Amino acid sequence: MSALAPTASPGPGAGLRSRLAGLARRDTWVFALWGLLVLLLILTKIIRPNYGPFDLGSLAIAALPVAFAAAAQAVVVISGGIDLSIGSVMALTSVVAARLMTDTTEEFAILVVIGVIVLGALIGLVNGVLVVASRVPDIVVTLAMLYVWAGVALIVLDRPGGSVADWLRQLTRGPFLVEWIPRALVLLIVAVVIVWIPLRRSRLGLSIYAIGSDRLAAFRSGVDVDRTRVAAYTIAGLFGALGGLSLTMTTGIGTPTPGPYTLLSVAAIVLGGVSLAGGQGGLVGPVVAVFVLRLINADLAFLGVDPNFSTVIQGAIMVVVVMLGAYVTLRRGRTA
Amino acid sequence: MTGAQGVAGGARLSVAGVRRTLRDQPIIPLLVLLGVLIVGLQVARPGMISPDWASSTIRFAVPLAILAACQSLTMLTGGIDLSAASVASMSAYIIATQSPEHGPFIAIAIALAACAVAGFINGIGVGIFRVHPLIMTLAMSLVVLGFVTIYQGFVVAVGARTPDVAAWLGGGNTGGVPNSLLLFVPLAALIILGLRRSGFGRLLYAVGDNETAARLSGVRVWQVLIALYVLSAVLAGLAGLILTGVTSSASATLADRYLLPSVAAAVIGGTSIFGGRGGYSGTIVGALILTVLTSLLTVLQMPEPVRQILFGLIILAVAAAYTRITEEA
Numbered sequence: 010m011s012a013l014a015p016t017a018s019p020g021p022g023a024g025l026r027s028r029l030a031g032l033a034r035r036d037t038w039v040f041a042l043w044g045l046l047v048l049l050l051i052l053t054k055i056i057r058p059n060y061g062p063f064d065l066g067s068l069a070i071a072a073l074p075v076a077f078a079a080a081a082q083a084v085v086v087i088s089g090g091i092d093l094s095i096g097s098v099m100a101l102t103s104v105v106a107a108r109l110m111t112d113t114t115e116e117f118a119i120l121v122v123i124g125v126i127v128l129g130a131l132i133g134l135v136n137g138v139l140v141v142a143s144r145v146p147d148i149v150v151t152l153a154m155l156y157v158w159a160g161v162a163l164i165v166l167d168r169p170g171g172s173v174a175d176w177l178r179q180l181t182r183g184p185f186l187v188e189w190i191p192r193a194l195v196l197l198i199v200a201v202v203i204v205w206i207p208l209r210r211s212r213l214g215l216s217i218y219a220i221g222s223d224r225l226a227a228f229r230s231g232v233d234v235d236r237t238r239v240a241a242y243t244i245a246g247l248f249g250a251l252g253g254l255s256l257t258m259t260t261g262i263g264t265p266t267p268g269p270y271t272l273l274s275v276a277a278i279v280l281g282g283v284s285l286a287g288g289q290g291g292l293v294g295p296v297v298a299v300f301v302l303r304l305i306n307a308d309l310a311f312l313g314v315d316p317n318f319s320t321v322i323q324g325a326i327m328v329v330v331v332m333l334g335a336y337v338t339l340r341r342g343r344t345a
Numbered sequence: 346m347t348g349a350q351g352v353a354g355g356a357r358l359s360v361a362g363v364r365r366t367l368r369d370q371p372i373i374p375l376l377v378l379l380g381v382l383i384v385g386l387q388v389a390r391p392g393m394i395s396p397d398w399a400s401s402t403i404r405f406a407v408p409l410a411i412l413a414a415c416q417s418l419t420m421l422t423g424g425i426d427l428s429a430a431s432v433a434s435m436s437a438y439i440i441a442t443q444s445p446e447h448g449p450f451i452a453i454a455i456a457l458a459a460c461a462v463a464g465f466i467n468g469i470g471v472g473i474f475r476v477h478p479l480i481m482t483l484a485m486s487l488v489v490l491g492f493v494t495i496y497q498g499f500v501v502a503v504g505a506r507t508p509d510v511a512a513w514l515g516g517g518n519t520g521g522v523p524n525s526l527l528l529f530v531p532l533a534a535l536i537i538l539g540l541r542r543s544g545f546g547r548l549l550y551a552v553g554d555n556e557t558a559a560r561l562s563g564v565r566v567w568q569v570l571i572a573l574y575v576l577s578a579v580l581a582g583l584a585g586l587i588l589t590g591v592t593s594s595a596s597a598t599l600a601d602r603y604l605l606p607s608v609a610a611a612v613i614g615g616t617s618i619f620g621g622r623g624g625y626s627g628t629i630v631g632a633l634i635l636t637v638l639t640s641l642l643t644v645l646q647m648p649e650p651v652r653q654i655l656f657g658l659i660i661l662a663v664a665a666a667y668t669r670i671t672e673e674a
Contacts, residue, residue, distance in 0.1 A: 143665035146618045152605060153664070156657030163650035272483060285477045317494035324487030331481075332474040 038282035039294040046297055049304045057311045062188045064307070069193035070181055070259050072303045074099065075273050076197050077252030079281065079295040080205075081245040082274035088241035089221035089287030090147035094136060095249050095274055096267035097158035102129050102253030104162050107171025107263025118174030126250045132158065133246015137239035155271070162265040171263040181258050193259075197296070200251055205292045208244065217241050222288025276327050277302065302326075367670050371615045374670060375630040378663065382637045390644050400523045402636055404516065404591055407525040408433075410632035411584035412603050413610035414536055415577040417628040420611055421540075422553040422573060423620030424471060424478030428485040429581040430604035432460050434597055435493045436585030441505040441595035442496075449508035457582045463489055464578025468571030493597040505595045515590015525587050532583070536625045549573065553620025606635050613663045615671065634663075 053060050078095050085092040102125050109121045140150045181193040208214045216237040219227035228234050252270065257263050279285065280301070281294030302323065309319040367374055387394045415429040436456040443452035463485060470481040517524040540546035548569045551559040560566050581600075588603075589595045614631030616623025638659060642652040 139661065143661065144668050145661065145664045148618055149609075149612050149664050150661060152608060152612075153657040153661035155605070156653045156660070160650040160653030160655075160657065163653065167650075275479065275483065279477070279480050285479065315495060315498075317491050317498075319491075320494070321488050321491030324484040324491065327484040327487070328470055328476065328481065331476045331484075332470065 036282075036291075036294075039291070039297065042281065042294055042297045042301060046301050046304070049301060049308065053304060053308055053311070056308060062184055062191070065189065066183065066191040066193065068300070068303055068307060069191035069197070072299050073181065073193045073197055073255045073259060074252045074268075075270060075277065075303070076296045076299045077200075077248050077255060078270040078274035079277035079299050080201055080292050081248035081252065082271075083278045083281070083283050083290065083292050083295045084217065084248065085147075085241050085245045086278055086283050086285060087221045087287060087290060088217045088238055089224060090140065090238065090241065091151065091275075091285070092136065092242065092245050093148060093151040093271050094154040094158055095245070095252070096269070096271035097155045097162065098129065098132050098246060098249035099253040099256060099270055100265055100267040101132065101158045101162040101165065102250040103256040104166040104171065104263035104265050106254055106257045107173060108166050110173050110177075110257075111171050113174075115174050115176055118177055121174075122177070122254060125254055126247060129250020129253065130243050130247045133243040133249065134239060136246065137242030140242065141235045141238055155267070159265075159267050162267075166263055166265050169262050169264045171257070173257050173261050177254075177258050178261060181255065193255075196255075201292055201296065204244065204247065209291075213237065213240055218288055220287075273299075273302075280327065280330055364670070371667065371671050372627050372630060374666070375614065375627060375634065379630060379634050379637065382634060382641055386637065386641045386644060389641065393644065396521050400518055400521060402633070402640065404523045404525060406632050406636040407523070407529045408515075408584045408588040408591060408600075409603055409606055409610060409636060410529065410629050411532070411580055411587065412600065412607035413614070413628045413632050414533075414625060415580050415584075416608050416611040417614065417616045417623060417625055418536070418540075418549065418573060418580075419478065419577055420553075420616045420618055421549045421620055421623060422570065423556075423618075424482075424570075424573075425608070425618070426467070426482050426574070426577045426581070427479065427604065428463065428467060428482040428489060429577065429584075429607060430600040431486040431489040431493070431597075432463050432578050432581040433585035433588060433600035433603070434595075435463070435489050436460050436582035437589035437595045437599050438493055438496070438505065438585075438597060440511060440586060441507050441589055442500040442503050444508035445503055445506055449510040452508065453510075453586060456585070457579055460578040460582030460585075461575050464575040464581075465571065467578065468574035471574060472567035472570030490597060497597060507589050507593045507595060511586055511590040512593055513590070515587040516593065517590075525590070528583065528587065532580075533625065533629060540624055545569070545572065550621055553622075555621075607632075609660045610635050613660060613667065615667060635660075 057064075078099060081095050081098075082092060105128060106121055106125045109124070110118050113121075136151060136154055139154070140147050143150060180196060183192055184190055185192045185195045208217075216227065216232045217240070219230070219232050220234050220237050224234055227237075256268075274295075277298045278290070278295045281290065281296070281298035283290030283295060305323065305326065306319055309322060310316065314322075383394060412429050412433060415426045419426045436459070439456035439459055440449070440452045443455050447455070467478075467481055467485050470476040470485075471478050514524050514528060540549065548559070548564055551562075551564060552566055552569055556566060584603075585600060588600055592599070610631035611623070611628050612618065612631070613634065614623070614625075614627030614629070616628060638656065639652075642655060647655065
């Protein structure tokens, strides 16, 4: 990993190199993750020579809901909290979308999409207000809300059902312009960029990092801690709604029982370089981590490994990577 | 409590005094809540409260209370054990599949040994490599689940059968008293006394309260953590043993639905998730509250969704009330 952060010698013509080196130094973790992803893609091509655009498309479709869940979790964890209710929020928004889109026109679906995204933000707002108002630790409040939102989802739709507008379904299928770029991937990038880039550059974004890093210091510097925490949960709810929508879009129906998305999101953010202590990391790392995890899964399937054994391997990879990360941080702390 | 204060003078029985008493004895409001729930049950369905009802409630509360012990103990050090449920399921499954061949006691020994190994790895990850307990135990739950599913493939010919010992222990009654109390009462006494009196118990509080201070005082924190996570996994294994008896079944996901309630029981029982504060007696009451609450919601014939919503809201309300009561005024 240290090889990825060379001491760049500033010289003429080394503009790109020094910029890359600077990026690598600042974001060693994410940089290494990109490397791992590329390595895995090469490995996949070796294992399965006819790995083509179609497989890449299925990878992106499988990764889409998990990636949104990871984005939601990342925002909350950066602000110093944790959201265990993401899986339920996704289930709820997914069934609301599927139910509203049953027997309606294709045009009405646009309103449904907007409405569901607003609904997700409202759900996040409720989570955030409860966390701040009750003064109970985040993990407990969102654990309780996990039950609440799952219950509401069951009221909306008591069994998997509903349907989705055709154009929405097509939005995730097939390639975009070039054969090798899956639409689902473009959708993911567009959605994350639209929300994250303006946020990151805004005062609110800075406040989210500040309260995650040191709540007291942030408070003393004039950050409204409570409001920022609520905002972080609201944004997480918005990403959760996008995750729920993508579940409905990719499966064609809404499922009221929460999937494993909460746990997957926690795994992805930790692999993606977001510290559970808060204040560190971004959204790129977790999203790349989701693709890495999905690709490992796919590779193990291509190799004919027992799918149960690949659960073991995924767990082991998670531990090893995190241990490695802790080790690297420890080493750095000593040398710096 | 009113007696002692009444002697001192009725005028001094102020709001602040009550608050202080509640803060020093946080188990009192929990017992009151439990009483209210039981009365509510009696009102909702008169004649429901009977010795039979009590023994069946206890039978279902015991595995939850043991799993909640895993959470309570790890939370004291600022950790959590999300692998408890899959470890419990593993234990139940190993017991059910190994006992036809080796007899129940060897099967139980094998199961608990397997649990201890899982706990040991958790402890190494948390204690030596400083992996966040949430991540470490979450990953371990995946690993355990995977291994059990693979193991399932090997023993599919043997078949899973709950041994009579487990059925007797988990599901049986002797003179109206659930047999599981035979295991649970000594276990609970050991944990409560151990936390208060033993050196190891105090080390858990010390590590959770201020790890740096503990380390500087010469505590080998990593050894404490390894011992703790092994203990937690063995407790989870015992919960699995009881659970396979209660339900007379065994599968790789048997205990999964107890995971979140076990965390909730520890939290409403007053154990701080940040470490250093709490105990096991509150957790036991928490497990009883959750079990009675579930049966109350069932008796009221709430539809499943409403039950889930109320369950979540009540956990939140109790936790919030608790935070307010125990907070320094």
